[in-house]
Amino acid sequence: MTAPLGPGPPRLVDLVRAEVLRALTRRAVRVLLAIALIGTVAFSIITFLVADEVDEVEGRRAGPGIPARVVDLWPDPAVTEPNVGQADEDVDAILVPAMIFLFLGALIGGATVAGAEWESRSIETTLLREPRRARVVLTKLAVSGALAAVIGVGLLLAWSAAWLPTPVVKGDTAGVDAPWLRSWFAALVRAGMLAGGCAVVAGAIATIARRTVAAFVTVFAVISIGEPIVRGLRPSWQEWMILENLGNVMLAGAENIMERSTLGSFATLTLYLAAVVAVAVVSTTRRDIV
Amino acid sequence: MIRGVAGAVIETEGLRKEYRRWRGGPIVAVDDISLSVPEGGVFGFLGPNGSGKTTTIRVLLGLAGATSGAARLLGGAVPGDLADRLPRVGALVESPALFGGFSARRNLAIQATIAGISSARVDEVLDRVGLADRADDRVKEYSLGMKQRAAIAGALMTDPELLILDEPANGLDPAGIREIRDLIISLGAEGRTVFVSSHQLAEVQQMCDRVAILNRGRCIHTGPVRDLTANIGGAAAILVTVPDPAAARSVLENAGFAATDATTRGQLRVHCPHDRAADVNRILAGAGQWASELRPDETTLEDAFLRLVSEPADSDADADAETAGPAGVAAP
Numbered sequence: 001m002t003a004p005l006g007p008g009p010p011r012l013v014d015l016v017r018a019e020v021l022r023a024l025t026r027r028a029v030r031v032l033l034a035i036a037l038i039g040t041v042a043f044s045i046i047t048f049l050v051a052d053e054v055d056e057v058e059g060r061r062a063g064p065g066i067p068a069r070v071v072d073l074w075p076d077p078a079v080t081e082p083n084v085g086q087a088d089e090d091v092d093a094i095l096v097p098a099m100i101f102l103f104l105g106a107l108i109g110g111a112t113v114a115g116a117e118w119e120s121r122s123i124e125t126t127l128l129r130e131p132r133r134a135r136v137v138l139t140k141l142a143v144s145g146a147l148a149a150v151i152g153v154g155l156l157l158a159w160s161a162a163w164l165p166t167p168v169v170k171g172d173t174a175g176v177d178a179p180w181l182r183s184w185f186a187a188l189v190r191a192g193m194l195a196g197g198c199a200v201v202a203g204a205i206a207t208i209a210r211r212t213v214a215a216f217v218t219v220f221a222v223i224s225i226g227e228p229i230v231r232g233l234r235p236s237w238q239e240w241m242i243l244e245n246l247g248n249v250m251l252a253g254a255e256n257i258m259e260r261s262t263l264g265s266f267a268t269l270t271l272y273l274a275a276v277v278a279v280a281v282v283s284t285t286r287r288d289i290v
Numbered sequence: 291m292i293r294g295v296a297g298a299v300i301e302t303e304g305l306r307k308e309y310r311r312w313r314g315g316p317i318v319a320v321d322d323i324s325l326s327v328p329e330g331g332v333f334g335f336l337g338p339n340g341s342g343k344t345t346t347i348r349v350l351l352g353l354a355g356a357t358s359g360a361a362r363l364l365g366g367a368v369p370g371d372l373a374d375r376l377p378r379v380g381a382l383v384e385s386p387a388l389f390g391g392f393s394a395r396r397n398l399a400i401q402a403t404i405a406g407i408s409s410a411r412v413d414e415v416l417d418r419v420g421l422a423d424r425a426d427d428r429v430k431e432y433s434l435g436m437k438q439r440a441a442i443a444g445a446l447m448t449d450p451e452l453l454i455l456d457e458p459a460n461g462l463d464p465a466g467i468r469e470i471r472d473l474i475i476s477l478g479a480e481g482r483t484v485f486v487s488s489h490q491l492a493e494v495q496q497m498c499d500r501v502a503i504l505n506r507g508r509c510i511h512t513g514p515v516r517d518l519t520a521n522i523g524g525a526a527a528i529l530v531t532v533p534d535p536a537a538a539r540s541v542l543e544n545a546g547f548a549a550t551d552a553t554t555r556g557q558l559r560v561h562c563p564h565d566r567a568a569d570v571n572r573i574l575a576g577a578g579q580w581a582s583e584l585r586p587d588e589t590t591l592e593d594a595f596l597r598l599v600s601e602p603a604d605s606d607a608d609a610d611a612e613t614a615g616p617a618g619v620a621a622p
Contacts, residue, residue: 008374008377008406009373009374009377010373010377010404010405010406011406014403014404014405014406015404017403018400018401018403018404021399021400021403022389022400025392025396026391027391116389116391117389120387120388120389120390120391121385121387122387122388122389122397123387124353124383124387125387125388125397125401125444126404127352127353128351128353128376128379128381128383129376129377129401129404129405130373130404131351131352131369131372131373131376132373288348288353288354288355289348289353289354290348290353290354
């Protein structure tokens with residue numbers, strides 16, 4: 001229950017509620033969610049149609065199409081190989097493409113939630129209610145990050161559920177045990193956190209530049225131009241690259257991307273995120289709102 | 291730091307705002323403005339384009355930082371005490387800053403949520419500005435006047451003691467302008483202070499008790515509207531409409547009155563106190579010059595404003611006038 005009229009300074013909880021309301025009612029966010037859900041349904045239908053039935057005698061795929069095993073959703077080698085017994089065969093990772101799309105969606109969502117407020121100047125209206133700019137920026141970024149993380153885990157759960165009919169009807173559930181379930185769920189949580197981080201970074205860049213598109217351009221420039229150049233010129237700096245650390249956290253060291261531990265990569269990414277957020281806060285507090 | 295004046299809701303002292311440029315010197319948008327707006331009533335904030343009105347308002351509301359000088363809002367320092375003071379202030383700055391993809395109701399609901407007030411208040415303020423019927427349409431589909439109303443509704447959300455409205459009638463049709471004028475007058479009559487910047491001087495004259503006039507970033511006049519029109523207007527005169535102005539002028543001059551041609555064709559301006567209108571009428575009638583109209587030549591706020599902004603206030607203003615940019619802001 002809220003007071004009829006509030007003469008005091010705005011409360012943080014009210015600011016958070018307002019930002020959640022603002023983010024979830026943005027058309028761009030809803031369109032992204034709709035695309036994700038439509039894509040998930042399409043994935044479910046297509047994989048069901050094209051998946052090969054598992055040859056139960058041989059225990060391996062019967063044709064050239066994708067195999068129909070539950071564990072192919074998230075084939076943590078350490079967990080799945082002993083159960084499935086297919087060390088000679090590449091394991092599929094049906095969750096990984098979904099994670100990559102999730103990160104892209106989080107980038108777009110985070111950038112548009114923050115950037116559109118600057119472009120429409122509605123940030124002024126917010127700051128006329130709550131003039132503590134650092135609080136506004138941090139709340140906005142935290143809310144978009146938290147929403148991206150929660151929505152991300154939800155979408156990956158939906159993606160996992162959409163995969164289930166294929167192995168249940170055409171394949172097998174071998175290897176689905178407590179360790180595998182733990183590994184799968186940990187992957188969902190890590191992906192959710194990374195999606196949250198993507199949304200925060202994109203939102204922070206959009207806040208610094210006060211333009212949505214600046215976030216897309218910056219991320220593209222760093223990932224597609226900056227990092228490949230550095231990777232080529234200074235291979236020893238690879239462990240500081242965003243993509244390598246992102247992959248290391250996403251796959252939890254399963255693919256031997258780098259020597260750095262998953263936790264080390266997570267800390268590196270957190271450091272980058274904190275730096276971008278700090279610049280966004282300082283930029284917003286120091287510059288005029290025009 | 292300035293010492294608060296009792297009863298003043300807005301105070302500035304030596305307020306200056308410069309905008310730095312990559313090349314050339316800084317642009318001075320506001321130059322040494324000292325202002326005191328008393329509590330209650332409607333205060334007009336006037337000035338030509340680029341005179342620094344909006345910049346002053348932005349500084350007062352914490353959206354821009356002052357280069358030097360000090361400001362107080364409702365007795366609290368700007369920007370230090372704004373978090374405590376802004377909940378008691380409603381503001382509309384420049385054009386309406388609403389998110390176009392949301393409806394007015396959604397925009398206001400978000401504002402209400404931040405302010406921690408009941409969403410029922412959204413319907414009240416939408417109704418007050420006459421936007422209840424279109425409240426669920428997206429703001430991007432609104433006319434400028436409707437956006438303006440929605441923004442004013444947002445300013446009224448917290449039932450503020452002080453309203454700061456920057457060009458509130460911008461984009462409104464004549465009926466809308468009248469509604470907003472009536473709304474502002476009623477808000478002032480309720481005991482609130484309404485600080486309104488406007489170009490529409492006839493409206494300001496009807497709404498405001500006091501005005502401050504800015505030109506080239508400086509405050510060149512502040513005081514009651516009545517004093518402004520009386521002092522700036524010069525000597526009293528009577529406007530007379532007659533069929534033959536040349537003959538009438540001769541008659542009046544022979545009777546000892548000074549008369550000149552007025553701007554309207556067929557009209558004479560007779561320079562004398564207003565209470566001598568009956569004498570003027572009698573003399574003209576005696577000479578067969580029947581006046582079809584005879585009325586006091588009252589100086590409007592527009593006349594006074596134009597006279598003030600067209601003449602430099604002092605030698606510094608002269609210097610500024612010579613270096614002013616195209617938007618009217620002065621470069622040092």
